[in-house]
Amino acid sequence: MSQTPLAGGGASYAAAGVDIEAGDRAVELMKEWVKKTQRPEVLGGLGGFAGLFDASALKNYDRPLLASATDGVGTKVDIARRMGVYDSIGHDLVAMVMDDIVVCGAEPLFMTDYICVGKVHPERVAALVKGIAEGCVLAGCALVGGETAEHPGLLGPDDFDVAGAGTGVVEADRMLGADRIREGDAVIAMASSGLHSNGYSLVRHVLLDRAGLDLDRRIDELGRTLGEELLEPTKIYSLDCLALIRTTEVHAFSHVTGGGLAANLARVVPDGLHAVVDRSTWTPAPVFDLVGRTGSVERAELEKTLNMGVGMIAIVPQESTDVALATLADRGVDAWVAGEITGRGEHTTGAALVGDYAD
Numbered sequence: 247m248s249q250t251p252l253a254g255g256g257a258s259y260a261a262a263g264v265d266i267e268a269g270d271r272a273v274e275l276m277k278e279w280v281k282k283t284q285r286p287e288v289l290g291g292l293g294g295f296a297g298l299f300d301a302s303a304l305k306n307y308d309r310p311l312l313a314s315a316t317d318g319v320g321t322k323v324d325i326a327r328r329m330g331v332y333d334s335i336g337h338d339l340v341a342m343v344m345d346d347i348v349v350c351g352a353e354p355l356f357m358t359d360y361i362c363v364g365k366v367h368p369e370r371v372a373a374l375v376k377g378i379a380e381g382c383v384l385a386g387c388a389l390v391g392g393e394t395a396e397h398p399g400l401l402g403p404d405d406f407d408v409a410g411a412g413t414g415v416v417e418a419d420r421m422l423g424a425d426r427i428r429e430g431d432a433v434i435a436m437a438s439s440g441l442h443s444n445g446y447s448l449v450r451h452v453l454l455d456r457a458g459l460d461l462d463r464r465i466d467e468l469g470r471t472l473g474e475e476l477l478e479p480t481k482i483y484s485l486d487c488l489a490l491i492r493t494t495e496v497h498a499f500s501h502v503t504g505g506g507l508a509a510n511l512a513r514v515v516p517d518g519l520h521a522v523v524d525r526s527t528w529t530p531a532p533v534f535d536l537v538g539r540t541g542s543v544e545r546a547e548l549e550k551t552l553n554m555g556v557g558m559i560a561i562v563p564q565e566s567t568d569v570a571l572a573t574l575a576d577r578g579v580d581a582w583v584a585g586e587i588t589g590r591g592e593h594t595t596g597a598a599l600v601g602d603y604a605d
Contacts, residue, residue, distance in 0.1 A: 287300040287303040288388045297356065297358060299356050307417050310416070310417065312414070313416060314347070314412065314414075315411070316343065319338040319342060322443050325461070325473065325476045325477055328461055329477060332373035332374045334479045337380060337381040337479040337480065339410045340384070340385050341442070341479070341482045341483075342443055344357065344385040345483050347413075348414065349500065350423060351420055352415055353386070353415055354413075354414045356387055357390070357413075358389070359378050359389070360392060360408065360409045362394075363396055364400070364401030364405040365396065365398060365404075375392070378408075378410070386484060387412065392410075422496060422498050423514060425516065426498060427514070428519075429587055432561070432564050432570075434559065434583055435583075436481075436556065436558040436574065436581045437528070437579070437581065438557035440475065441533060441553070442480040443503075444503050444504045444551070444553065446476075448547075452537055453536070456541060457540050460472070461476070476533075480557070481558075483557065483579075487499055487558065490560055490573055494573065495563055498560075499514070499558060499559065500513065502556050502558060504551075505550060507523065507549065507556050508549065508550070509550060519588070520589065522586060522597075522600055523585035523600070524601045525601045525602055526603065527583070527585075529605065530555035530603055537552070556584070560581075561587065
């Protein structure tokens with residue numbers, strides 16, 4: 247059967263909206279940033295079909311367990327798009343992936359990324375990769391590869407999304423988790439740098455859609471513009487957690503992401519025990535009150551959606567608290583004893599917040 251040619255000449259990939267030359271340009275721009283993340287175990291360079299990591303580096307382990315995680319940064323990408331700031335979102339991506347991996351005590355090894363755009367703007371893609379590379383350096387892992395996909399017709403020219411996958415390793419008999427936790431253990435909280443990368447659907451709905459606040463508007467209580475606050479990069483705790491493991495006994499970590507502090511802490515508390523966290527031991531940053539007050543959001547809803555000022559939890563024996571806090575302080579991490587592990591008693595869930603936040 248014969249077909250009538252499309253009007254305007256023959257079809258092509260470029261005519262369909264995919265710019266291969268722009269993609270090649272983006273790869274060239276990102277190479278210098280990827281190089282900064284390389285570890286000795288990485289073989290080859292950017293541009294191959296697969297990233298290579300020398301597994302003989304694991305030969306000194308008795309029983310190495312590989313830990314993997316995949317994540318994105320949610321609707322925070324919309325704030326980055328509106329602000330025209332792209333590097334910090336890459337930093338967020340590494341935090342979301344690698345801080346999940348370190349929870350079991352694993353050392354982050356390498357990461358790959360996936361960037362999906364409506365149209366390839368080489369400088370924007372390079373900025374995204376720059377942020378990912380800088381985050382990998384902070385997490386101690388290598389960026390060994392990735393994919394940039396152009397989806398014209400499905401995404402607008404300025405729309406994008408990012409995701410990543412990471413791999414780490416831990417000795418089997420050193421894996422952290424619920425089986426190590428004991429009654430009387432201390433719950434150490436590590437301060438978040440802000441909202442991190444969860445709850446942005448609520449935040450955008452309250453502050454931008456309903457209240458109509460401008461991202462360029464300076465908010466006195468925040469000490470900067472709303473957009474700058476909302477784009478504050480997620481703190482990466484990976485190397486801080488590994489430092490704790492080296493210096494003192496740690497039973498478990500909990501990365502506070504979607505679901506809030508209590509729900510994520512409950513994920514690592516064993517049956518029969520309960521984590522009690524005292525709100526009066528810290529004051530959430532002003533942005534949390536701004537969201538709650540502006541949207542008349544009840545505290546219970548805030549706490550199951552946002553991190554409320556705590557980005558990572560370490561559960562350690564009581565006798566390890568002083569060393570743990572000193573180690574974190576030496577690394578510039580704001581940390582404090584926020585609670586303890588108790589018998590289940592009257593509680594029906596694995597973790598609870600008690601008291602009122604400090605003024």
